[in-house]
Amino acid sequence: MKFQKRVLVRNCPNEIGKEVMLAGWVQTVRAHGKIAFFDLRDRSGLLQIGAFTPELAKKVASLHSQDVVGVSGIVKKRGEKYINRDVAFGDLELEVTDIVVLHAASEMPFDMGGKELHVELPTLLDYRSLTLKHQKVANIFIVQAALADEFRKHAQELDCTEIFVPTIAAGATEGGAEVFEIDYYGHKAFLTQSPQLYKQMMVGVLERVYTIAKAYRAEPSVTTRHISEATQMDIEIAFIERFDELLDALEFVGTGMIRNVAKRYPQILKQFGVEAPLVSNRVPRLTLREAQAIVTKRTGRDLSREPDLNPEDEKEICQWAKEEKGSDFVTITHFPTKKRAFYTMPDPKDPEYSLSYDLLFRGLEILSGSQRIHEHEKLVSAMKAKGVDPDNFSLYLMAFQYGMPPEGGFSFGLERLTMKLLELQNVREASLFPRDMERVDVRLAHHDKEDARKTKQQKS
Amino acid sequence: MKFQKRVLVRNCPNEIGKEVMLAGWVQTVRAHGKIAFFDLRDRSGLLQIGAFTPELAKKVASLHSQDVVGVSGIVKKRGEKYINRDVAFGDLELEVTDIVVLHAASEMPFDMGGKELHVELPTLLDYRSLTLKHQKVANIFIVQAALADEFRKHAQELDCTEIFVPTIAAGATEGGAEVFEIDYYGHKAFLTQSPQLYKQMMVGVLERVYTIAKAYRAEPSVTTRHISEATQMDIEIAFIERFDELLDALEFVGTGMIRNVAKRYPQILKQFGVEAPLVSNRVPRLTLREAQAIVTKRTGRDLSREPDLNPEDEKEICQWAKEEKGSDFVTITHFPTKKRAFYTMPDPKDPEYSLSYDLLFRGLEILSGSQRIHEHEKLVSAMKAKGVDPDNFSLYLMAFQYGMPPEGGFSFGLERLTMKLLELQNVREASLFPRDMERVDVRLAHHDKEDARKTKQQKS
Numbered sequence: 057m058k059f060q061k062r063v064l065v066r067n068c069p070n071e072i073g074k075e076v077m078l079a080g081w082v083q084t085v086r087a088h089g090k091i092a093f094f095d096l097r098d099r100s101g102l103l104q105i106g107a108f109t110p111e112l113a114k115k116v117a118s119l120h121s122q123d124v125v126g127v128s129g130i131v132k133k134r135g136e137k138y139i140n141r142d143v144a145f146g147d148l149e150l151e152v153t154d155i156v157v158l159h160a161a162s163e164m165p166f167d168m169g170g171k172e173l174h175v176e177l178p179t180l181l182d183y184r185s186l187t188l189k190h191q192k193v194a195n196i197f198i199v200q201a202a203l204a205d206e207f208r209k210h211a212q213e214l215d216c217t218e219i220f221v222p223t224i225a226a227g228a229t230e231g232g233a234e235v236f237e238i239d240y241y242g243h244k245a246f247l248t249q250s251p252q253l254y255k256q257m258m259v260g261v262l263e264r265v266y267t268i269a270k271a272y273r274a275e276p277s278v279t280t281r282h283i284s285e286a287t288q289m290d291i292e293i294a295f296i297e298r299f300d301e302l303l304d305a306l307e308f309v310g311t312g313m314i315r316n317v318a319k320r321y322p323q324i325l326k327q328f329g330v331e332a333p334l335v336s337n338r339v340p341r342l343t344l345r346e347a348q349a350i351v352t353k354r355t356g357r358d359l360s361r362e363p364d365l366n367p368e369d370e371k372e373i374c375q376w377a378k379e380e381k382g383s384d385f386v387t388i389t390h391f392p393t394k395k396r397a398f399y400t401m402p403d404p405k406d407p408e409y410s411l412s413y414d415l416l417f418r419g420l421e422i423l424s425g426s427q428r429i430h431e432h433e434k435l436v437s438a439m440k441a442k443g444v445d446p447d448n449f450s451l452y453l454m455a456f457q458y459g460m461p462p463e464g465g466f467s468f469g470l471e472r473l474t475m476k477l478l479e480l481q482n483v484r485e486a487s488l489f490p491r492d493m494e495r496v497d498v499r500l501a502h503h504d505k506e507d508a509r510k511t512k513q514q515k516s
Numbered sequence: 517m518k519f520q521k522r523v524l525v526r527n528c529p530n531e532i533g534k535e536v537m538l539a540g541w542v543q544t545v546r547a548h549g550k551i552a553f554f555d556l557r558d559r560s561g562l563l564q565i566g567a568f569t570p571e572l573a574k575k576v577a578s579l580h581s582q583d584v585v586g587v588s589g590i591v592k593k594r595g596e597k598y599i600n601r602d603v604a605f606g607d608l609e610l611e612v613t614d615i616v617v618l619h620a621a622s623e624m625p626f627d628m629g630g631k632e633l634h635v636e637l638p639t640l641l642d643y644r645s646l647t648l649k650h651q652k653v654a655n656i657f658i659v660q661a662a663l664a665d666e667f668r669k670h671a672q673e674l675d676c677t678e679i680f681v682p683t684i685a686a687g688a689t690e691g692g693a694e695v696f697e698i699d700y701y702g703h704k705a706f707l708t709q710s711p712q713l714y715k716q717m718m719v720g721v722l723e724r725v726y727t728i729a730k731a732y733r734a735e736p737s738v739t740t741r742h743i744s745e746a747t748q749m750d751i752e753i754a755f756i757e758r759f760d761e762l763l764d765a766l767e768f769v770g771t772g773m774i775r776n777v778a779k780r781y782p783q784i785l786k787q788f789g790v791e792a793p794l795v796s797n798r799v800p801r802l803t804l805r806e807a808q809a810i811v812t813k814r815t816g817r818d819l820s821r822e823p824d825l826n827p828e829d830e831k832e833i834c835q836w837a838k839e840e841k842g843s844d845f846v847t848i849t850h851f852p853t854k855k856r857a858f859y860t861m862p863d864p865k866d867p868e869y870s871l872s873y874d875l876l877f878r879g880l881e882i883l884s885g886s887q888r889i890h891e892h893e894k895l896v897s898a899m900k901a902k903g904v905d906p907d908n909f910s911l912y913l914m915a916f917q918y919g920m921p922p923e924g925g926f927s928f929g930l931e932r933l934t935m936k937l938l939e940l941q942n943v944r945e946a947s948l949f950p951r952d953m954e955r956v957d958v959r960l961a962h963h964d965k966e967d968a969r970k971t972k973q974q975k976s
Contacts, residue, residue, distance in 0.1 A: 062755065079755050081919050098755075099675065099723035122919035159890065161919040185915035188721040197722070201678040208668075215559065218661040220747045220930065222949045223683065223730060224696075226956045236684075237699045238707070240744075241734065241953045243960050247698070254949060261648040262657070263559035270683060270730070274701065284700075287680045295522065295539050295558075430619065451949075451957040455645035459541050459582035459621040470680065489682045489714060489911075493701045496686045497911040500703050 062126075066100035068148055071131045078103065078150065079126045079158070081189060084169035087117035094119060096127065096150075097191060102143065105129065105150045115155050121168045122161035122189060128154040144323060171327075177482060182499070184489060195324045196486060200474045202320050204268060206313040207289045207468065211266035214305060216291055219265045221254035223247055223272070227448025234274045236284075247272035250467065251290050256399065256428060257455040259294035259463045266291045268470070276493065280482040283471060284491040292465030299411050299427055302464045303387055307339045310415045310423050310468070311385055314477060328478040333417070336383040343390040344409070347373045363392045371419035389413045398442040399435065400426040401464075411464070420476045425466025432456040522586075526560035528608050531591045538563065538610065539586045539618070541649060544629035547577035554579060556587065556610070557651060562603065565589065565610045575615050581628045582621035582649060588614040604783060631787075637942060642959070644949060655784045656946060660934045662780050664728060666773040667749045667928065671726035674765060676751055679725045681714035683707055683732070687908025694734045696744075707732035710927065711750050716859065716888060717915040719754035719923045726751045728930070736953065740942040743931060744951040752925030759871050759887055762924045763847055767799045770875045770883050770928070771845055774937060788938040793877070796843035803850040804869070807833045823852045831879035849873045858902040859895065860886040861924075871924070880936045885926025892916040 080098035140146030412426035540558035600606030711729035872886035
């Protein structure tokens with residue numbers, strides 16, 4: 057059996073009546089005595105394989121979930137009453153003529169068959185190398201790859217150049233305590249909380265830039281929305297004349313990216329029970345104050361003293377956008393200056409509020425950003441006011457001494473966006489190998505216990 | 517003056533005779549009394565701006581390098597004898613009618629004009645926010661972005677799915693001491709030396725994957741070839757039947773990527789004095805032993821006891837490939853098993869040598885990889901033989917228990933590739949913000965001294 061002529065599941069519709077070779081992983085096996093079936097998974101899809109002689113049926117019955125196999129057989133159209141219209145390739149079947157096991161899998165610790173993988177989150181992660189093979193779990197990351205791809209396409213359409221920025225820094229980007237410290241050749245250094253400062257420096261060079269970078273946050277608690285190492289998709293644009301240009305850009309990227317991914321993978325969205333996004337011609341834009349007034353009007357809750365929208369408010373204002381404007385997106389602007397990072401430009405008309413924005417999608421903030429302070433002295437003052445030491449950012453500040461045009465930008469959290477688009481319960485489901493205070497691939501407590509056990513053994 | 521109708525330099529050829537607005541950075545100013553000129557740089561190129569009234573000439577004469585300006589004027593074709601054929605848009609000029617300074621730059625610490633930026637490496641990096649604005653320096657990163665873009669396009673053509681992998685790990689990926697340690701919520705963790713183990717796990721799920729990820733190496737010395745934080749472009753492919761399929765894949769990506777970037781930016785290659793790459797129909801393939809025999813024949817050097825090619829040998833074998841095969845690329849295979857990482861598959865025919873490979877380009881290794889051991893027990897033995905503790909890699913090893921097809925892959929260092937393509941002297945020139953044992957944006961010794969000074973001041 058030669059793989060050279062291996063056919064992918066997705067190409068089987070062109071091979072009806074022909075003998076082909078497939079390779080992939082065994083999913084569910086269904087043995088019925090003299091005949092037997094299994095689903096074969098390859099990178100392009102699932103196909104039902106049928107064995108209709110006692111000898112082949114026996115061979116199929118002996119297969120285990122996740123065995124790696126090569127199979128030969130004839131692609132057949134299923135009879136009308138055997139068509140499964142719920143799945144791709146549900147109208148086809150391979151009538152197998154030969155099977156070779158290339159790599160045998162160990163006994164499964166839980167059932168890998170079925171449309172859903174019924175395991176709790178800790179098990180999902182403890183067995184990550186295995187659970188990712190369940191097609192519904194794998195599909196999360198097919199969508200994630202598409203989101204990143206669409207992000208880049210839209211950034212390139214905005215004429216942004218890709219940049220590669222460091223993750224090791226001399227100071228904490230955003231201030232605050234939630235930073236990871238590194239032993240850097242005997243010096244103290246930190247993992248960056250975002251690529252923010254580097255993309256700002258780079259618009260002084262390339263005008264318009266984008267990057268997909270890591271963002272590290274030493275979150276001291278376990279929540280469903282936070283991971284310690286996240287993937288951030290960032291854009292920064294210079295030579296803006298009006299604040300609205302930034303809103304145009306973020307809405308172009310945010311809505312375009314999500315709409316295109318939904319178009320590319322309608323079946324995955326269906327599998328997760330998610331509707332295609334409603335994108336109106338114009339994303340509704342509200343200041344925070346306007347949004348709060350609408351929420352107050354709809355719910356009676358008094359928000360006049362609130363400096364931000366809480367999760368309930370975000371849901372409510374999105375409900376309003378959907379009902380009143382036919383949009384799953386809404387842009388909120390002008391958050392209080394004191395609630396935003398030091399580089400955020402205060403609104404010249406009312407400096408208590410800032411030229412900042414969030415993009416909400418179906419009740420969740422998926423993007424955040426602002427126009428930036430681009431005057432050197434104002435930036436230094438803003439840093440000091442937030443307790444950030446300018447001495448740790450001399451290279452950053454230098455960029456504002458040698459010709460910085462008016463600029464701004466925004467960023468998406470890739471895992472958070474994936475979680476929201478597929479309506480997952482926990483951001484960890486949207487990260488291949490999530491890091492949090494309890495886990496680095498393995499659970500940390502367990503890991504330490506093992507270490508202790510070994511040290512003890514060595515000593516004794 | 518409104519930016520809404522801003523025209524980019526690259527679009528000026530379509531605007532001859534019309535009044536347009538441009539915006540960008542002032543490069544060299546040339547004042548000649550009643551007339552004056554300057555070069556304006558925007559994200560798309562450089563254009564000469566001419567002022568032909570005393571008033572405007574005076575205004576131009578007062579501009580400083582790197583001032584951010586908006587200019588209005590009429591696009592003109594230059595007279596035959598004024599055409600500069602060495603540069604893009606050298607046949608055009610903007611006859612200025614109005615200038616507005618949007619952001620004034622500080623006095624330059626060195627000359628930013630001219631074709632070359634004449635500063636030493638430490639200055640190049642100490643003033644990175646400024647030196648990157650020199651067009652020749654910026655062009656390095658235009659090429660770098662194109663390399664990453666072409667890498668992704670080729671990876672997608674191989675039907676690879678993009679993955680996002682963590683950089684914080686419980687153990688050292690490749691063993692060895694050159695790892696950075698992190699304080700991870702009071703636990704010890706490390707920065708990954710490569711995305712290797714994660715991409716291997718993921719071919720057990722998605723078959724074919726690619727990633728652009730960080731690779732951290734705590735190199736204890738300063739060399740021209742190493743930085744502490746590098747960008748790695750990785751591909752991993754499963755269901756391979758023959759070792760040669762991996763060579764086909766790596767040569768497809770390696771040569772295609774470089775050829776396309778050279779086609780996209782011939783003027784940048786010319787600026788760096790670099791010829792377009794020679795890509796023959798077939799990249800010459802040699803085992804290490806064959807390559808050594810050729811070097812011996814050409815130079816008389818006895819390499820029969822050498823376990824690898826040294827830099828001189830790499831240059832020699834590339835010279836051979838160019839002269840004899842018309843190729844700037846040569847693939848070397850079958851390096852000694854003991855010189856390669858634990859996951860490298862030994863050649864079944866001669867286990868002292870491995871199913872490994874390097875791709876050399878013009879005298880330098882730009883890619884490395886191998887077929888991998890995909891049998892769980894063999895992998896555990898190989899780990900132990902290299903002194904790597906399997907307990908730190910339980911999730912990785914799990915992937916080989918639940919159905920792993922034959923697989924292999926390769927990776928490029930993005931900065932190293934950029935350096936080689938443009939024939940730069942030092943890899944730091946090919947990193948926007950290079951990290952090494954002496955520098956994290958600012959020089960570490962200086963930084964510490966500043967810290968000490970402050971602490972002292974606080975105490976006194």
